[in-house]
Every structure is written in C-alpha cells, then in structure tokens.
Amino acid sequence: MPGYLADLRAPGALELAFVRSPFAHALIGKISGPAVTATELGVGDLRLGGHGVAPWPWPALARGEARFVGEAVAVVWAETRAEAEDLAESVEVEFEPLEPEAPRRLFERTIDAGAVDVCFQRAEHVLERTFSCARQTPLPLETRGVLAHFEAGRLTLWSSTQIPHILRRGVAQALELEETAIRVLVPEVGGGFGLKAHVFPEELVAAQLARRLGRPVRWIEDRRENLLASVHAHDNEVLMRAAFGADGRVLAVEADLRCDVGAYSVYPFSASLEPATAASAIFAAYDLQGLRVSARAVTSHRCPVGAYRGVGTNTAVYATERMLDLIAGHLGLDPLEVRRRNALRHLPCTTLGGRELDSGDYLELLRRVESVSGYEALRREQAEARRQGKLFGIGLALFNEHSGTGQSEYRSRGIEEVSGLDACRVRVTAEGRIVIHTSSVEIGQNHAPAYRRLTERMLGLEPGRVDIHEGDTDVCPPGTGAFVSRGAVGVLDAIAGALRLAGKQDLAPGTDVTCSIDPKQVFPSGAHLAVVEVDAVTFVPRLKRYLAVEDCGNVIDQRTVSEQIRGGVAMGAGKVLLEESAYGEDGQPLAATLLDYLVPVAADIPRIEIEHLVSPSPISAQGSKGVGEAGTIGAFGAVANAVADAVAPLGAELLELPYGPQRIFAAIQLATTSKQKKGRRLGG
Structure with missing residues (x-):
C-alpha cells in the first residue's frame, strides 16, 4: 500500500478531533456541544493484568475523571480536520479540579540472588548514589493516525502501527467483535521506536464511530497531541549501592528502582514493562557475587509510559555505567580498566538478574x-x-x-496480551513467484532485502523472484509485530522454518505453507x-x-x-x-x-x-x-x-x-x- 496514513483518502471520510483535558486531575461534569462522550461511545476497556500486574486500563474516553493533561474526554467529527478542530473548541466541559490521587502501585518485582549481605559486610568500599532518567518521548517523524471503515459487517483499520495483529485483538476485545471481523492494514510508517507498539484510545474511538456512523472516519495526530498524549518513556529513579574492593572489583549491588508509569497502564505491555526490563539489566554485563533489586511501577497524573527504543535497559545501563565511573574515580583507577576487571568472562551463562546470555x-x-x-x-x-x-x-x-523475546518471558512479567510468536507464510503464485508474508511490519528496518536474500539463498533462486508482504492481517500469519529487534531473530527463523517446510522440490504454483515459532531470547x-x-x-x-x-x-x-x-x-x-x-x-x-x-x-x-x-x-x-x-x-x-x-x-x-x-x-x-x-x- 503506497503512501503514509495521512496520504490515504476514503470517499466520504469524516475527520475526528478530540476534546482533551486541560487539567492533570479533574472531575468531568456536564459536556455541552456536538460531542460524543465515554457513556455515549460504549467502548469497553482493554483487558490488562496478569501475574503480579494490577489492571488499570487506559479508557477510550475519560469516564468521570480526567487523570492527565491531554487525556481525551470527548470526540467530534466533520468533513474536514479544520472544521472538526473548530467544533472541538466549541465544546464546553465543566471540569472540577481535584487534588492529586495517591500513587497506585501497579507492579513490583524483586531479585535477590547470591551473597548480597555477606559481600556488603566484607567490602572495603561502599558507594551509594541516586540516578534519575528524565521522562521523554519517542517523537517519530510521522505522528499516530488511523482510518476506519465499517462495511458489510466488517471493520477495516488502516493504522500507523507496529503491531497489526495485537491491534486487531485489542479492537475486537473493546468493541466485542470477532477478530475475523476485523482487518488491519499498515501503510508506510514514518518511524515507530516503540511508540506505535500500543493500542491507543483514539484507535478504539475511530473504530467504534466508523461502525456507528456507517462512514469512514480518520484521525491524524498533531504534534501537540503527540507530545501530550501518546506515550512517554523512562521517568525512572534508581537508588543504587555498590560494594567493591580496593582493586575495583564489584562484589554486590543493591538497587531500588521506582518507575513513574503515568496515569494508566498501557496495552498490551502493561505497567510492568519498564521495571521488569530494568531490573534484569542492572549490571547485566558484569560478574557479581550478589544482586538485590526491588523494582516497582507507580501511577501519577502524567501521560502513560510505554515502550520506547531500549525500554528499561536504558535506565539500567545508565545507572550501571555511571556507578562504575564513580567507583573508578573513588579509587583513582582508569574507567576502562575497572570494566575489564568486572566484565563477564565465560559465556554462555545466566546472570544473577536472570538473563540467559547465549553468546x-x-x-x-x-x-x-x-x-x-x-x-x-x-x-x-x-x-x-x-x-x-x-x-x-x-x-x-x-x-x-535482550531481543526476540518469546512467550515465556512475557508471561513471567504478567503480560498476557503479547503472544511472543513470530510467523511466516510462503506462497507460490500461478506465475511461479515466491511470496513471503510475515507477522512483522516494516517501520524503517529495511526488512525486504534481508528476507529476500535469505529466501534466495535457501531455495537457490536467482534474484527477482521473491516478493515480501507485511502488515495485512487478512493474508499475513498472526504474530507479535515489530519491536524488541525480533525481525533478525524470530521472524528470520520463521521464514527459514517455512521454507524448509515448503522444500526446494515442492515450489509448484499453489504451494502455501505457514510456520509459527516461539523464539527464545538472545x-x-x-x-x-x-x-x-x-x-x-x-x-x-x-x-x-x-x-x-x-x-x-x-x-x-x-x-x-x-x-x-x-x-x-x-x-x-x-x-x-x-x-x-x-x-x-x-x-x-x-x-x-x-x-x-x-x-x-x-x-x-x-x-x-x-x-x-x-x-x-x-x-x-x-x-x-x-x-x-x-x-x-x-x-x-x-x-x-x-x-x-x-x-x-x-x-x-x-x-x-x-x-x-x-x-x-x-x-x-x-x-x-x-x-x-x-x-x-x-x-x-
């Protein structure tokens, strides 16, 4: 499908604009004007929560209370975006500002491995510092957007997303539809960086209004909305103590990690994403005798926090590497030498934080x-x-x-809505062309050349016979999507598996083989x-x-x-x-x-x-x-x-x-x- 989402036009499409809260916390009273509210919309919440994760879903439109500046409380539509924005400005909402709510704890994880207490008792030196990672935003060049069309009992969604099958599942859940009644298509994507690996309130609203109004509806996020109300990242604080010797060898580390996850838990990753990832990544490249980490996710009246390039690991590496430099400075040692003395030497191995390092x-x-x-x-x-x-x-x-995360790791974090699977479908056309359909999407990784090269090499084909298709839930096999660098791990493995199933001798027109795998983290x-x-x-x-x-x-x-x-x-x-x-x-x-x-x-x-x-x-x-x-x-x-x-x-x-x-x-x-x-x- 050529073009970006903003380039797509559907005959008779209506443009959406959202009325958003100007308050961090407020009761929502009477809403006057040509707007649809949460009660009138009738969209359910996305199911969230699993082992150790408290559900606190982000509603399609705020119900009763607004919990962060920029939260959508109502929606309007018109023939053009400019008219829709004018209508949104005409809507009057009676807000009653409230004091902040006490933070809710949505997730907690503890790691306690090795002889932590003994190491601290016999250490020649102990340093303690608190490291902070600012709240930030992924800021892709292309903002979010969705075009929805409901016709003949079937919903079609064009979305700038990294997760077509998860989006289909989430929309089906919220609108109480069968997944087979929904088709998700992904046009060109102008950057994802993890931001577009979520199911957003605006996508649910567009889908429901398309069904209600019987006309296509479209929403293109402006930059202010993107900065206020998409998802943010990080906003973490790490209190770290390190016990070490005069030679710079770190014996044990204690860390208390607090992650501000904003007003709601995000779908599909939940509030566990930052703390669970960061906890396992602290000092993960170094040889310790003891590690104790307490990590928790707490709410605030800010934009929800979700996935972003390097999620969790960024915080952990920042705190780890700063602490190592502080140790080097404390002892008068060269920072490179301190890292040499502490680096893991014998791989593969399993770290005290539970990372099963493969090579x-x-x-x-x-x-x-x-x-x-x-x-x-x-x-x-x-x-x-x-x-x-x-x-x-x-x-x-x-x-x-970590990359290529599979099902078992997501379940251990309490994440139930990510399958963790990657899949490939190999189809041979009547003209003898090899068509590769994957469960991933192209968001700037340049998938096609790598996938073609693998296919040509495995099948002994001359260049030019292989087509790559991604981002269409009607023809691509279900899977996880494009994040955590899984294209070079699970997706490639699924392609190789499907090609082996097809076999060099059985590539006659009509061949249609699908392979789905559950990758192990690398x-x-x-x-x-x-x-x-x-x-x-x-x-x-x-x-x-x-x-x-x-x-x-x-x-x-x-x-x-x-x-x-x-x-x-x-x-x-x-x-x-x-x-x-x-x-x-x-x-x-x-x-x-x-x-x-x-x-x-x-x-x-x-x-x-x-x-x-x-x-x-x-x-x-x-x-x-x-x-x-x-x-x-x-x-x-x-x-x-x-x-x-x-x-x-x-x-x-x-x-x-x-x-x-x-x-x-x-x-x-x-x-x-x-x-x-x-x-x-x-x-x-």
Missing part, C-alpha cells in the same frame, strides 16, 4: 574499543586539553540487551566510547566523537545494521543531552511543543564509527541477534559518562538526566559551594 566476548569488545579509539592517545589528548582549560570528557559503556552486546567537550562559559555539551563496537551475531545486511546503529546513537545522545518531557508541580506539561522539547539536529551528531565483533547466537537459526536498540542503550552510558568526565575536574557530579547546561551549571555551583564551606570549616 558474546565482553573482554574482546573492550579490547576493540581500546584499540580502535586509540585509547591511550585519547587520554593524553584529554590531559593536554585540560591543561588548556578545556572541559574534555571520555565516556565508556559496556552492555547487553542477547546482543556492545561497548561504546564517546568524547564530549563542554563549553567552559555556557556549559553546553558537544558530542565530538563516537565509537560503537557491536556484537549482533551474524550480520544479515551490513548497511541496514550500520544505519540502525547510527540512528540509535543519535536518539540516545539526544536523550542524554537534551530531551525531557518535563511537568510542573501542578501536573502541567512544560514541554508541549518543539520549542520546549529539544531534540538533536544533524550538526549535533558527529560521524559515528562502527566496528563489529561477531559471536553467532547458538539459539537463532541464522546466528543473528538483533541490533535495533543497541545504539540508544550504549549512548545512555557512554555519552552520560563523557559529560560527567568533562566536568569532573571542577568537582561536579552529574546524576540526573538530561545533562543539559542548566544541570551542569547547577552541579558545578553545588561543588563550588561545598568546597567553599569545607574551606571555611577547616579555616575556622
């Missing part, structure tokens, strides 16, 4: 970073820059991430290095150099992998240096436009150097491990450490993301004031 060589990743970056010369360059009064910092990060890894210079007057940090050494197993398509890494690094750097979905104490958003929500531009990102270490996964059929989130995760550690290292000579300690000029200045001022007070005490 990798973490010491070799660090060695490559040292060699390719010219690490010793870089440190000499830093020393010279500091003699000249420059604030020059070098930051490192070593990490692993764990890509990487080591990144960043160089940052902070302006000594304005305290604006500038990223000067970036090196990513990646181990994503066997590389299926070199160019695609490289671009995924580069895009991920740019995104992660923006999160560390600039981006924050800030709120005031009254729950009002402080970054509701792109004048206030700052993102990096091309000039902010240097050339990104990429090196590959290949340790094939013994689990995935192709030996590949996925790479879609690696760049973002690595940048959360490397860029943050580089900025902190740049201002360390001034005594400043940075713990709260993003590391923008205001926070850097405040940290320097605090260090200066503390030094002056200490001097006065000594002098007195």
Whole structure:
C-alpha cells in the first residue's frame, strides 16, 4: 500500500478531533456541544493484568475523571480536520479540579540472588548514589493516525502501527467483535521506536464511530497531541549501592528502582514493562557475587509510559555505567580498566538478574574499543586539553540487551496480551513467484532485502523472484509485530522454518505453507566510547566523537545494521543531552511543543564509527541477534559518562538526566559551594 496514513483518502471520510483535558486531575461534569462522550461511545476497556500486574486500563474516553493533561474526554467529527478542530473548541466541559490521587502501585518485582549481605559486610568500599532518567518521548517523524471503515459487517483499520495483529485483538476485545471481523492494514510508517507498539484510545474511538456512523472516519495526530498524549518513556529513579574492593572489583549491588508509569497502564505491555526490563539489566554485563533489586511501577497524573527504543535497559545501563565511573574515580583507577576487571568472562551463562546470555566476548569488545579509539592517545589528548582549560570528557559503556523475546518471558512479567510468536507464510503464485508474508511490519528496518536474500539463498533462486508482504492481517500469519529487534531473530527463523517446510522440490504454483515459532531470547552486546567537550562559559555539551563496537551475531545486511546503529546513537545522545518531557508541580506539561522539547539536529551528531565483533547466537537459526536498540542503550552510558568526565575536574557530579547546561551549571555551583564551606570549616 503506497503512501503514509495521512496520504490515504476514503470517499466520504469524516475527520475526528478530540476534546482533551486541560487539567492533570479533574472531575468531568456536564459536556455541552456536538460531542460524543465515554457513556455515549460504549467502548469497553482493554483487558490488562496478569501475574503480579494490577489492571488499570487506559479508557477510550475519560469516564468521570480526567487523570492527565491531554487525556481525551470527548470526540467530534466533520468533513474536514479544520472544521472538526473548530467544533472541538466549541465544546464546553465543566471540569472540577481535584487534588492529586495517591500513587497506585501497579507492579513490583524483586531479585535477590547470591551473597548480597555477606559481600556488603566484607567490602572495603561502599558507594551509594541516586540516578534519575528524565521522562521523554519517542517523537517519530510521522505522528499516530488511523482510518476506519465499517462495511458489510466488517471493520477495516488502516493504522500507523507496529503491531497489526495485537491491534486487531485489542479492537475486537473493546468493541466485542470477532477478530475475523476485523482487518488491519499498515501503510508506510514514518518511524515507530516503540511508540506505535500500543493500542491507543483514539484507535478504539475511530473504530467504534466508523461502525456507528456507517462512514469512514480518520484521525491524524498533531504534534501537540503527540507530545501530550501518546506515550512517554523512562521517568525512572534508581537508588543504587555498590560494594567493591580496593582493586575495583564489584562484589554486590543493591538497587531500588521506582518507575513513574503515568496515569494508566498501557496495552498490551502493561505497567510492568519498564521495571521488569530494568531490573534484569542492572549490571547485566558484569560478574557479581550478589544482586538485590526491588523494582516497582507507580501511577501519577502524567501521560502513560510505554515502550520506547531500549525500554528499561536504558535506565539500567545508565545507572550501571555511571556507578562504575564513580567507583573508578573513588579509587583513582582508569574507567576502562575497572570494566575489564568486572566484565563477564565465560559465556554462555545466566546472570544473577536472570538473563540467559547465549553468546558474546565482553573482554574482546573492550579490547576493540581500546584499540580502535586509540585509547591511550585519547587520554593524553584529554590531559593536554585540560591543561588548556578545556572541559574534555571520555565516556565508556559496556552492555547487553535482550531481543526476540518469546512467550515465556512475557508471561513471567504478567503480560498476557503479547503472544511472543513470530510467523511466516510462503506462497507460490500461478506465475511461479515466491511470496513471503510475515507477522512483522516494516517501520524503517529495511526488512525486504534481508528476507529476500535469505529466501534466495535457501531455495537457490536467482534474484527477482521473491516478493515480501507485511502488515495485512487478512493474508499475513498472526504474530507479535515489530519491536524488541525480533525481525533478525524470530521472524528470520520463521521464514527459514517455512521454507524448509515448503522444500526446494515442492515450489509448484499453489504451494502455501505457514510456520509459527516461539523464539527464545538472545542477547546482543556492545561497548561504546564517546568524547564530549563542554563549553567552559555556557556549559553546553558537544558530542565530538563516537565509537560503537557491536556484537549482533551474524550480520544479515551490513548497511541496514550500520544505519540502525547510527540512528540509535543519535536518539540516545539526544536523550542524554537534551530531551525531557518535563511537568510542573501542578501536573502541567512544560514541554508541549518543539520549542520546549529539544531534540538533536544533524550538526549535533558527529560521524559515528562502527566496528563489529561477531559471536553467532547458538539459539537463532541464522546466528543473528538483533541490533535495533543497541545504539540508544550504549549512548545512555557512554555519552552520560563523557559529560560527567568533562566536568569532573571542577568537582561536579552529574546524576540526573538530561545533562543539559542548566544541570551542569547547577552541579558545578553545588561543588563550588561545598568546597567553599569545607574551606571555611577547616579555616575556622
């Protein structure tokens, strides 16, 4: 299907606009004007909750109370979007502002493994710090959108989504329809990044109104709605204690992780997504004798938090890598050497956090970073820059991430609405063309060349005979969709399985074979290095150099992998240096436009150097491990450490993301004031 959702036109389509709450918490009274409310809409809540997850679903339209600024309380429609927006502005809603509700605890997980107490008792040193990751937004270039049409008892939805089959399931549940009565089609998608891996209230409203009105209805999100009311990410705080020896070896870690998940639990991932992922990722690349983590999800009067590139792992890697640099500084050791002494050495293994690591060589990743970056010369360059009064910092990060998550892992987190399955259908047309239908969708990963190459290689075909189709629930087999880098793991394995079922000798026209698999998690890894210079007057940090050494197993398509890494690094750097979905104490958003929500531009990102270490996964059929989130995760550690290292000579300690000029200045001022007070005490 050509074009993006905003390019699609249906004859007689009505345009929707939503009336949204201006209050963080308020009773909804009388609504006057040409609007449909929650009571009149008659759409059920999406079922959420499983083992350890308290249900707190996001309603299609607010019922009784609005719980965050931007929550939809009513909907209107007109022949054009401009007319619909005018109608929405004419609707009068009687709001009665309320005090904030007490936070609800929607999920909690505890990890307690190894000899934690013993390690802390015999440790020569203990450091404790609190690390904060700001609330942020995925901000795809294309905003959300949906076009719904109900005809002859069947609902067709065109949606800019990453999860066509999960969307079909959610809409069927909310509208009390059979899944077979719904077709979901995905046009071009202008960026997903996890944002579009949810079923949203607006999709439910559009589907129900199409059924009610007997006409197609369409909604295209504007940027303000996107910033206020799509989903946010992170908003996490980690209180971490590390017990370590004089040699820099970390013995045990304790962490208390609090995740603000906003006003509601999101479908299909629930409120468990951030805390469960982050809990297992803390110190996951390092050899510990003890690990104790308490992680919980709590509500607030803010936009709900959902999936975003590197979800949970970003927070864990940021806190882990900052703590390792603080340990290095405390002991006067080089940060690279501290990582060498602590890195896991014998893979495969299972970490204390429960990650079943399938392959990798973490010491070799660090060695490559040292060699390719010219690490010793870089440190000499830093020393010279500091003699000249420059604030020059070098930051490192070593990490692993999960990809291709299957059914058992989702169930262990209490997530019931994600199947965890990936599937492929192989069909041979009358003309002898091989048509590959997958359960995934194309959101910028460049699936088709990799899928064609695998098919041609396995079947011994000349190029040009293979067609790839994704994003149509009528012809594509049911599965999980496109997130957690599963395209290079579960989807490729499903394609290979279907091709083996078809067999080289049985590709006659009419052949139609489907293979569905439940993938087992695999764990890509990487080591990144960043160089940052902070302006000594304005305290604006500038990223000067970036090196990513990646181990994503066997590389299926070199160019695609490289671009995924580069895009991920740019995104992660923006999160560390600039981006924050800030709120005031009254729950009002402080970054509701792109004048206030700052993102990096091309000039902010240097050339990104990429090196590959290949340790094939013994689990995935192709030996590949996925790479879609690696760049973002690595940048959360490397860029943050580089900025902190740049201002360390001034005594400043940075713990709260993003590391923008205001926070850097405040940290320097605090260090200066503390030094002056200490001097006065000594002098007195």
